[in-house]
Amino acid sequence: MVIDTQFYMKLALDEAWKYQGLTYPNPAVGCTILSSQNEILSVEAHKYAGAPHAEVEALKSAYFRLTDDSKILELHESSQIHTYLLQNHNNCFNGVSLYTTLEPCSHIGKTPSCASLISKLGIKKLFIGSTDSNPQACGGAEIAKNAGIEVESAVMQKECDELLKPFDLWREERFVFFKWAQRLNGTIDGGLISSLKSRTLVHAMRDVCDLLVIGGNTVRVDRPTLDARLVGGRAPDILIYSRTKEFDKTIPLFSVEGRKVIISDDLSLLKDYKNIIIEGGGKMFELSMQFADYHLCFMSPSTGGDSNFTTINEKLEILNIQKDEQDIIMWMKQKGNN
Amino acid sequence: MVIDTQFYMKLALDEAWKYQGLTYPNPAVGCTILSSQNEILSVEAHKYAGAPHAEVEALKSAYFRLTDDSKILELHESSQIHTYLLQNHNNCFNGVSLYTTLEPCSHIGKTPSCASLISKLGIKKLFIGSTDSNPQACGGAEIAKNAGIEVESAVMQKECDELLKPFDLWREERFVFFKWAQRLNGTIDGGLISSLKSRTLVHAMRDVCDLLVIGGNTVRVDRPTLDARLVGGRAPDILIYSRTKEFDKTIPLFSVEGRKVIISDDLSLLKDYKNIIIEGGGKMFELSMQFADYHLCFMSPSTGGDSNFTTINEKLEILNIQKDEQDIIMWMKQKGNN
Structure with a gap:
């Protein structure tokens, strides 16, 4: 079995499909995070509207894995997790890679933007499946690039697009x-x-x-x-x-x-x-x-x-x-x- | 998703099931190897009689990943791989963990014993699913323990026993x-x-x-x-x-x-x-x-x-x-x- 970029994206995809149909008005998204030494730190998904985005869930699990700071496990609101991570990351994410089935959002809505959070944590590399075509949320890859993160797009894009399609159809029509x-x-x-x-x-x-x-x-x-x-x-x-x-x-x-x-x-x-x-x-x-x-x-x-x-x-x-x-x-x- | 011992054993299990029915007179076995920093280095299986055992296949892939020494990729005979690894490992396996669905064999047959190979490479921890009850091959865990390797047995034992059952039945009767x-x-x-x-x-x-x-x-x-x-x-x-x-x-x-x-x-x-x-x-x-x-x-x-x-x-x-x-x-x- 080949352990490569596709393997890690597939983990994110499988996790996200578990919540397909449950996340409206948000898309089903999955996220895998690897340490600087390529240990899998977390594989998480967006579970329902109002819950943290997949990237935030995955950063939360990865932070706990890296630091053993269990205080973060008590936080369930996305904005609380954002704030806590920004205040306490202490460069623990240096060298980390993040795989996400959908371009991280640039949109500040119920939750702060994932792209800006990712950009501020010292993450090294971002692997993206589908590009976000939603005008309200797109541009996340650009934000990350501007922050000096290496970005690789279109990783398993066909499979990520299939995961995203229900949301895209829903947004466009039904x-x-x-x-x-x-x-x-x-x-x-x-x-x-x-x-x-x-x-x-x-x-x-x-x-x-x-x-x-x-x-x-x-x-x-x-x-x-x-x-x-x-x-x-x-x-x-x-x-x-x-x-x-x-x-x-x-x-x-x-x-x-x-x-x-x-x-x-x-x-x-x-x-x-x-x-x-x-x-x-x-x-x-x-x-x-x-x-x-x-x-x-x-x-x-x-x-x-x-x-x-x-x-x-x-x-x-x-x-x-x-x-x-x-x-x-x-x-x-x-x-x-x- | 929880990334734990079971997760890594499940990777070995899934890989082994791909070859269920093809490995007689050997059992279907899978093996996952993690670096000292818990990066997945390889997930391999035993593919057919005469091919290297799962552990040898996985050690070969892991060695290449760790050393970039592509000479090992030219070796396909189990005994050649054994010899090459013993001569060239240069302590690259220090701190490595090995997950195998079946206790590594102690039997020197067509191939040298996996248990002795594992014992000589500086591997730190061995996770075993099923215990080998085959009198010709059992005792591998003991060999590893005696070499100072930490051994954890019965990891996902039910699932590993289900993988092994066709071989056990074949050996006993049919x-x-x-x-x-x-x-x-x-x-x-x-x-x-x-x-x-x-x-x-x-x-x-x-x-x-x-x-x-x-x-x-x-x-x-x-x-x-x-x-x-x-x-x-x-x-x-x-x-x-x-x-x-x-x-x-x-x-x-x-x-x-x-x-x-x-x-x-x-x-x-x-x-x-x-x-x-x-x-x-x-x-x-x-x-x-x-x-x-x-x-x-x-x-x-x-x-x-x-x-x-x-x-x-x-x-x-x-x-x-x-x-x-x-x-x-x-x-x-x-x-x-x-």
Whole structure:
């Protein structure tokens, strides 16, 4: 195995994908920090809006590793961590390299700019995956260069761009992904499939998205709630994709407070939303091929059920694989899609 | 993400799993080496019988990284690498840590003992996953301890034992695994599924195994050759699992030279073989649950085909996931199996 720049960027990428779908209105970003002697000091990601950026999380862990100063572990607010690092770094970051999947932000918003923080800590080398095209945050590489940091851009850019794409689409217009849970043998019927951990992750995604599209048949058969109760979160609006408007209103999803439920087969309604999760079975999977940007499959390593959920011919491409205690979590896109 | 002993052992584990099934009569083993400053110098595995052990491969890469002496890259024989390292190390390994999924061998066979090599290079710390219970090779930890190396045993022992189990079973009696290729939607019909890279890996496994068990129906429908031509390898003997003995002898598998083909539904014939790969469809999958030790699935991220290959209720457990350019490669075992 080759241990090189790509290896360290891949660590940052894998960490960031764990939080894909959870970080809006921020992008999913990962960061790896190496000591001057190339020891991995930290691999961290941006976890949710309001949490520190990936670089700040990684600098915090790296600082603790380098100094053993546990006071920093008590700080969770990004601005507090910024201030603490600036006051206490005592040149401990001299010679350090930082790998980030996205150009460090130049934007002073909820948190101070990562680029300026990095520039003031004595960091030697900055490896960047995607260039930030967001006019509010771009220019971080330039700030670092001007501070004398060696900057190498476009490291695993294709993979970093794939990680960033949901955010870019969301910012420009909207991001739509189809999520389903299946067994190894391609079935989705016959009761609970995913682990509690997988289901909790889906609830966290629902909490962040603004519209959940679901097939009419799934609503009738499964009588779902489709909320975010496992994370105590907000339930998204629902679009039941159906020609007929007749539904038993005692189905739990209709009684969730603060949610709008639309029954329609008019997909132009999606234009009112920006972060859209599609759930459902074979029909919705087939339909999703026309308008989903990414596909997310939770696969349980079990067999059973009655029949495979689809037999349409489609080719996908794996963007990232993760494993929780039980399931495999696969982010994919249609093959050939940019 | 926590960067600790387990992280480094996991790198060794993942590298070793890539060669699972290819290393007989040796076990699959992985090795990670860290500098005195905890830089990852190398992550290597044992690749095939006759190739250097994982520790030797990793020491070779680490030596080059530490010294830039490219002469060692020209050496491929284990004994040459041993000799070269002993003569030229010049204390470059002082303070180095070595992580190995299996206790370094004490056995002088085709290659000198890894334990004695490690003991003579000034290595500081040795992390071991599984203890070697092979009477011909055990005792490596003791040799290292006696040489003053700090030894920590049982690091990720469960995972390292799972990696080692095929070899242990093979040594004691036999190792049997069921291998299949499927699409995301659980289908196995309708033409070629796996990438060339996946198929080449299967051919390399066939080259190493001594018996291939295949369902009679698969033979009739697919008319396979079941050899190892993609790696220029030896074709294993075949057991066609079938009650009826009638087969069209123009099916290519019957014409492969130097191979024995048995047609029988008597699985007690397996006792004459030690490394057995089962291929086939749903019926063989179902049957395999009774006697396969591990399951190996090559999954293409595509949908299509006609129907899922099985609907029996089974729970498996993922042991390792790899990804090649296209497919996901999953080693699994039945849930609850030791």
